[in-house]
Amino acid sequence: MSTNIIVAGVGGQGSILASHILAEAAILAESRSPGGKKGNVRVGETFGAAMRGGAVASHVRFGEGVHGPLVSRGQADLVIALEPLEGLRIGVEYIRQGGIAVFNEERIPPVDVKVGAVRYPDIREIRAALEELGASVRVVSGNRLAERAGTAKALNIVMLGAAFQSGVLPFGEEILLEAIKRRVPRSFLDANLEAFKLGRESEHA
Amino acid sequence: MANSKLNQPAGSRVLLMGNEAIARGAIEAGLQLMAAYPGTPSSEVGEALIEARGEADYYIEWSTNEKIAFELAAGAAQVGARSITAMKNAGLNVAMDTYMTLPYGGVKGGMVIVVADDPDAHYSSTEQDTRLLASYAEIPCYEPMDQQEAKDMTRDAFELSEALELPVFVRSVSRISHASGDVTFGPARQERNQLGFNKHFKLPYRWNVYGAPGPVSKHRWLHGVLLKARDAANASPYNRLELVEGADVGVLSSGVAAAYTLEALDRLGLRPKVSFLKLGMIHPLPDLPVAELLAGISTLIVIEEGDPVLESMVRGFAQERAFPVKIRGKSYDPILPPFGEINADKATAAIAGAMQLPLEPDEREGKREKLRPLVAPRSSTLCAGCSHLGSYWALREALKEHKGVHIINGDIGCYEQGGYGLFASKINVSDEQSKRHPIRSAYEILDTIYVMGSGIGMAQGQAQAGYRDGKVVAVAGDSTFIHATLPAVVNAVYSRADITFLVLDNRWTAMTGHQVNPNTGVDTLGNETEGFDIPGVVRSLGVEMVRVVEAYRIDESRQAIAEALDFKGPSVVVLNGECMLQVLRRTKRTGGATRVDEQACTGCATCVQLGCPAVMFDKEKKKAKIDQSNCVDCGLCVQVCPHQAIAVEGA
Numbered sequence: 071m072s073t074n075i076i077v078a079g080v081g082g083q084g085s086i087l088a089s090h091i092l093a094e095a096a097i098l099a100e101s102r103s104p105g106g107k108k109g110n111v112r113v114g115e116t117f118g119a120a121m122r123g124g125a126v127a128s129h130v131r132f133g134e135g136v137h138g139p140l141v142s143r144g145q146a147d148l149v150i151a152l153e154p155l156e157g158l159r160i161g162v163e164y165i166r167q168g169g170i171a172v173f174n175e176e177r178i179p180p181v182d183v184k185v186g187a188v189r190y191p192d193i194r195e196i197r198a199a200l201e202e203l204g205a206s207v208r209v210v211s212g213n214r215l216a217e218r219a220g221t222a223k224a225l226n227i228v229m230l231g232a233a234f235q236s237g238v239l240p241f242g243e244e245i246l247l248e249a250i251k252r253r254v255p256r257s258f259l260d261a262n263l264e265a266f267k268l269g270r271e272s273e274h275a
Numbered sequence: 276m277a278n279s280k281l282n283q284p285a286g287s288r289v290l291l292m293g294n295e296a297i298a299r300g301a302i303e304a305g306l307q308l309m310a311a312y313p314g315t316p317s318s319e320v321g322e323a324l325i326e327a328r329g330e331a332d333y334y335i336e337w338s339t340n341e342k343i344a345f346e347l348a349a350g351a352a353q354v355g356a357r358s359i360t361a362m363k364n365a366g367l368n369v370a371m372d373t374y375m376t377l378p379y380g381g382v383k384g385g386m387v388i389v390v391a392d393d394p395d396a397h398y399s400s401t402e403q404d405t406r407l408l409a410s411y412a413e414i415p416c417y418e419p420m421d422q423q424e425a426k427d428m429t430r431d432a433f434e435l436s437e438a439l440e441l442p443v444f445v446r447s448v449s450r451i452s453h454a455s456g457d458v459t460f461g462p463a464r465q466e467r468n469q470l471g472f473n474k475h476f477k478l479p480y481r482w483n484v485y486g487a488p489g490p491v492s493k494h495r496w497l498h499g500v501l502l503k504a505r506d507a508a509n510a511s512p513y514n515r516l517e518l519v520e521g522a523d524v525g526v527l528s529s530g531v532a533a534a535y536t537l538e539a540l541d542r543l544g545l546r547p548k549v550s551f552l553k554l555g556m557i558h559p560l561p562d563l564p565v566a567e568l569l570a571g572i573s574t575l576i577v578i579e580e581g582d583p584v585l586e587s588m589v590r591g592f593a594q595e596r597a598f599p600v601k602i603r604g605k606s607y608d609p610i611l612p613p614f615g616e617i618n619a620d621k622a623t624a625a626i627a628g629a630m631q632l633p634l635e636p637d638e639r640e641g642k643r644e645k646l647r648p649l650v651a652p653r654s655s656t657l658c659a660g661c662s663h664l665g666s667y668w669a670l671r672e673a674l675k676e677h678k679g680v681h682i683i684n685g686d687i688g689c690y691e692q693g694g695y696g697l698f699a700s701k702i703n704v705s706d707e708q709s710k711r712h713p714i715r716s717a718y719e720i721l722d723t724i725y726v727m728g729s730g731i732g733m734a735q736g737q738a739q740a741g742y743r744d745g746k747v748v749a750v751a752g753d754s755t756f757i758h759a760t761l762p763a764v765v766n767a768v769y770s771r772a773d774i775t776f777l778v779l780d781n782r783w784t785a786m787t788g789h790q791v792n793p794n795t796g797v798d799t800l801g802n803e804t805e806g807f808d809i810p811g812v813v814r815s816l817g818v819e820m821v822r823v824v825e826a827y828r829i830d831e832s833r834q835a836i837a838e839a840l841d842f843k844g845p846s847v848v849v850l851n852g853e854c855m856l857q858v859l860r861r862t863k864r865t866g867g868a869t870r871v872d873e874q875a876c877t878g879c880a881t882c883v884q885l886g887c888p889a890v891m892f893d894k895e896k897k898k899a900k901i902d903q904s905n906c907v908d909c910g911l912c913v914q915v916c917p918h919q920a921i922a923v924e925g926a
Contacts, residue, residue, distance in 0.1 A: 080653070090455065093290050097457050101288065110421070111290065113455035123888055123905070125653045135541050137421070137534035139454035142619050144639060159650045162643055180653035184891040184902065185716075185883045187699035188651045199646045203639055 072109065072133030073240055074141040075233075077226075078160040079152030080178045081124045084226035087253060088150065089113050089128035091230060092239070095249035096132040099241040114139030123178075127160050133240075148238045149205075150229050152212070153178050158196045167204035170236045173197075174212030174229055208232065215268040220261030227254070227262045231269020281327040285462040293451040294319035296422040296458050297361065297389055300429025302327060304385065305464035307356035309335040310347035312758065313787035314363030315398035316452040317391035321361060322788065325799060336799045337790050340727075340758040341366035345373050345388070352382035352442070353482050354470045357433050361389035364403050365726055369759070371408075377442055378414050379484045379493035381500070383476060384468050385433035386442040388414075391452040394580045395616035398449070400687075400726055402614060404581030409444040409558045410588075413497055415504045416444040416558040417513070418530035422456035424513060428555070430461065435507055439500050440477075444558075448580065450531045450616070505559040513555020516564045517546075524630060525550040525572040525600075527565070529557050529585060532617060536578045539622035543632060549576075560588045569598040576629045577604035580617045603629045652698035657717065659889035659902075660866070660909035662826040662852020663690045666779050667717040668885055668915060669832035669850070670748070676837055679745030680711045682737055684730035685721030686760075688752035689786040689854075690779050694721030709744050717886030721750070728759025735763070735772040746840050750777040754784040754792040756809060761816070767845040768817035775839045776847045778809055779826070781854040789857065813847045820844065826852030829914045855907060866907040868924045871899045875920035882912045882921060 075092060079085035096111045114129035129141045146164040149171040151157020157173050165171055175193055183190045191199075197207045210232045216225040227250060233239065234246060247266065254262045280289055281299045291299065297320050301309065311321040324335055334351075338344035341362045351358035360370075367374065367390050374388070390408075393399040409416035417432055419425040425447060432443040473481070480486020484493060508514075515533075526549055528536040533553040540546050552568040554561060569575065575593070577586040586604035593600055605613045610625040617625075627634050657663050667690075674681050685694045695718050696702070703712065714720050723733055734749040751760050756778050767774060784790040791797055793807040810823045820842040822835035832850055839846035858864065866889075878897035882890050889906035892899055899921070901912070913921045 090290060093455065093457075097288055097290060107288070107457070111457040112421075113290070114450065115292075115453050115455070123658070124655055135538065137537045138531065138619055139450055139456070139534075140618055142538075144637065155651055155653065159653075162646050162650060167639070178904075179891070179902075180651060181656045181886075181888050182652050182654050182697055182699040184888070185697070185880075186892045186894040187697065190651055191649045195649060199649060202642055202646070 072131060072136050073238070074146050075130040075148045075150065076141055076146050076160050076164055077128045077130070077150045077152065078156040079126055080156060081126050083152040084223065085126050085128050085152050086115055088226040088230055089115070089130045091246070091249045091253050092130045093132065094252060095241050095246045098249055099245050102245070109134045110136045112136055112139045125156050125159065127156070148172070148233060148236065150233045152225060152229055154193055154196050155180065155190060158191065158199060161200045161205065162203070165200055165203055165205040169205045170238055171200050171205050171207045172229060172232045172236060173207060173209045174225065175209050176213040208236065210269065210272045215272060216265055219265035219268055221258055223258065224262050224265035227265040228269035228272070231266040232272050235270045279323070279327040281323055283460060285460050287460045288457055289460065290455050291422050291426070291458045292319055292453065292455045293422045293425045293447055294391070294453070295323040296426035297429045297445065297447065298323035298327065299458065299460065300426040301359045301387070301433070303426070303430045303461050303463045304433035305357055305467055306333045306359060307384070307467055308333060308348060308351040308358040309360070310338045310344040311361045312338050312341045312344050312366060313784050313790040314341070314366045315787050316393060316449045317361045317363045317366070317389065317447070318787045318790065319452070320389055337784070337792065339793065341369040342373060345370035348386055349373065349377050349382065349442070352384040352386035354472050355384040355468045356470060357385045357468055359387045359389065361391070364390060364392045364399055364401065364405055366390070367405050367408055369727065375412050376484060378412050378497050379490055380478060380481050380496070381439070381441040382436065383440060385436035387429060387432045387436060387445055388442055389429070389445045389447060391447040391449065392581065393449050395449070402581065404584060406446055406557055406584045407582060409446060413501060414441055414444050414558070415439065415507065415556060416446055417555060418446050418557050419451055420530055420533045420553065422451065422454070423458050424555070425451055426458050427461070428513065439504055439507070441497070441500055441504070446530070448531055501559055505562065508556040508559050508561035509563040511555040511561065514561060514564050515553040516567060517551040518567060519547060519550045522548065522550045523572055524574045524576065525552065525568045526576045526578060526626065527552050527554070527568060527585060527589065528578040529554040530580065532578050532580045532622070535617055535619045535622040538619040539626050542619070542623050543627060545626070554585070557585060560592060562592060565589060565592060566596060569593055569596070569600055572600055574629065575600050575602045576610070576626055577602065578611070578617070578622050578625060579604070582613055654697045654699070654718070655692055655695055656888045657689060657692055657886065658855055659887055659905040660855040660907035660911070661689070662781055662850070662855065663693070663779055664717055664885055664887050665826040665829055665852060665911050666777065666832065666850040667693055667720050668911070669829050670777065670836055671714050671720060672829070672833045673836035673840060674746065677746055677840060680709045681745035682734070682742070682747050683720055683722050684734045684749040685724040686730040686749070686751040686755050687724070687727045688755050690750060690752055691721070691724050693717055694724045716884050727755055728763060731760050731763040731767065731774070731776055734774045734776070735767055735770065738773050739770065746775065747773070748775045748777065750779055753778060753780040753782060753794040753809060757793055757807065764813060764816050764818065771844050773843055774845055775836070776845065777836065778847065778849045780809055780849055780851050783854045783857055785854045785856070789854070810849050813849070818845055818847050820846035822848045824848065824850055826850040827909060827911065829911065855909065859907060864907065867903045868908050868926070869901045869906050869912070870922060870924055871901055872920045872922070873898050875918050877918055877920070879917065882916050885912055885915050887912060
C-alpha cells in the first residue's frame, strides 16, 4: 500500500512546507510503529525558475513500492489545493478515480488572467471538472480561517487540517501535530495549531 | 558544528532534499573546502553546507563562476584536502577547460564534482546529458537513484577519489537534487587530511601537464587508473542485480530512471519474471554485472533518461563479447525518446512496448482532454515592483525614438523572463528576413537568450558583421556581469564595437535564490565587504560612454539609454535597483497605497504592458486595477500611466 498526495499552490503559499510536514509525519509514524522503516518517503517538488507567484506542485509519496518522487498520472489519492486554479491544473492530470480534493476557495489570478488574455474558471466549474473525473471535492475558506487563527501564513496548515478530516491520511492526529511542531517557526506555533484545528472543524461545502 | 538538520547524529532518519543529502555526504567524508557558483538545480548543495558550517569546519565560498570554483576545489585537492564543487549542467560547460585537463595527473585529496542535470529543462537552457562529459573526461561517475544514494555515493566518492587519485563525478538530476527523500545518516569523519605539497608526488611534475615527459604520459597513467576504477564500479554496493533463472528479457537502468523502472516492473507484474540490473556507477561501465545480465537473455531493455549513454556502452560491450542480444533503448527502433523527462508511466509504456504486453487503457483520458482548456496558464513573471520592469520600460521607450529592427540580446538571470512571452499571447511567425515585432509587454523585449554572458558577445558579432537595420543592445545582471562578461567588455572596447550594454544591477544573484556575489556588499558567510564598483570597472576597461541611473526613475533611465544608443562605439548604462524581495525582507515594507483613479483611467492598458503582476485589468469595466495583495508601492506604474490615473496615496 502506498499513499500519493499532491499539494498544489502558488509560490509563497507554503505548499512545499505542507508537503514536508506530511512526509515528516510519514517518517514519524513508522518510527513509532514496530518494525521501523517499511517503505520509502519521497517528495517531488517543482520550483526554482520564478522567484514568486509561479505554480508549485509538491508530490508526497510513501509506503510500499515507492521509489520515484512523482505521483503517476491519475494516481493521486488526495489533492490539497491552496489555490483553486492550481488545484484544477493538478487535479485534472493526477486525481485518481475515487480520490479526494480539498480546495481553498481564494483565487490568486495568474498574470494571464489579470491582463484579460484568458478567463479564470469559476469554482463551480472546477468542482464539476474534478467530479467528472470521479473525485469528491471539498471547498474550504482557508484564508479566512488562517486569519482567524492569527496569521494569513497558516493557510497551508488550515488546509492540512481540512485534508486530515478527509480521512485519507494513514496516521493519527498526534503524529501530524508533532510533524507540524517540528517544522513551523516556534513563534507561530500556537497560530498554526489553531489553524489546524479550524481546518479540521471547517464546514465542507 | 552549527545547528542544522545536516548535523544530526548518525542513525537519524531525516527528510532531505537531494542537494542537502549530497551536502551531508560531504560532511560525513570530512569535507575541507567547498566552492561553487549557484545554478538551479544545484545551488542548495552550497546553501546547506553554509548553513551546516561551524567555525573552522571547512572553507566555503560562492565563487564568481564555475571554472574558478572548480579550480579552487582542484587546488585544495592538490595540497591534499577533501574538496567538493557543485554546479548545474551548463556550469560544467563553463568549467570545461580545467575540468578536461585535471584528470591528467589527477588529485591527492579526495575531490568530488557534483553536476545536477536538468532533463525537461525546467530551469536550464538545454537538457544536456553530462554523463557523456564524465566519460569524455575519463573519470569515474556515480549516478544516484534517490536521496539516500546521493548522500552515500557522495561520501564514497571522496574515498574512491583518494584511492584512485582522480576527481570523481556525482551526476544528479532535478528529480534527485530538488526532490526529497528519507535519508539515514552515517557517522561523520572527524579527522581531516593533512595538507602538504610535493611537485613530483608519485609522478614527475605531478601538477603540471607539460612537465616532462609531457601530457601523453599522464594520459597513459589515467588509463591505468581507469582499470582500477572499473574494478571499483564492478564491486560497487550500489549495483543491484536481480537475476531470474530462465528469463529471456533483461532490463538495465541507472539513476532516477531506475526508480521509475522498479515501479514500472511492479506495475507490469514483471519483478520475478525478467532480470533487472541497476548500476551505481555508469563510468567506467561495470562489465561483470552487465555480463551476468546479458548471459542467457535475448532482449535487453535499457531505461535511461537523457541520451542513450548506457545503451551505447552496452551495445559496444555486447558486440565485443558476442552476446546474441537485441538491445532496445533510444537509438534504433526506439522505445523512449532522447529528449524530455521520463517517469514511471513512460518507463511502463516503454517496457510494455518492447515486450508487446497489453497496457490497460486510461479510460479517463478523453474526459481530461475535454477539461484541459479550462485550465488557464500561469505565466512566469518578474515580481511585483521588480527593478527590471523599470529598466525594460525605459529601454523600450528609448528604442521607440529609433526606426528599424533593433536586436536586444538577453542573458541569464531573473531578467531573462523578458524573453519568455506570456503563454496566452499569439506569436506571429513569418519567413521575412527582417521584421520589427511589437513589444507588447516586458516579456517580449529580449530577442536572443542562450547562456551566461553570451548576449554581449553575440551583440558584437551582429554589429561587426555590419548589421545596420537597427540598434544592437545587450543586457546582463550584476552577477552575470562578473561571471562571464568582463572579457567581452574588453573585446568591445578593443574592437570599437557599436553596441549598447545595459547592466541591470540588483545586487544579488537573485534567480537561484539570492546568493551573494562580489557586488552584494557581504561575503558568503555574511561579513561586510567593500563591494564591487561596476561603473568604475567598466570605465577602467576603457569604455568612454558610461551612464549610471536608478532603475525606478524611468524618465532618467530612458534618457541615459537614449544617449548611449546615439553614441558611436561601445556604451554602458548601469541601472541600479536592488532586488525588491531583498528590500521587502530588510525593510518589512508593505504596499497597498497605490490606487487607480477610475475617472481618469481611459482603459488604454498601457500600465498592463509594464508587466507587473500587481497591475490588473478589468475587461468588462475597461479599467486598470491594482492587486493590493502583492503591490509594493514602487511607483513604476504611476510613471508609466499616460493619463496620471495612478498614484501612491500619501507619497
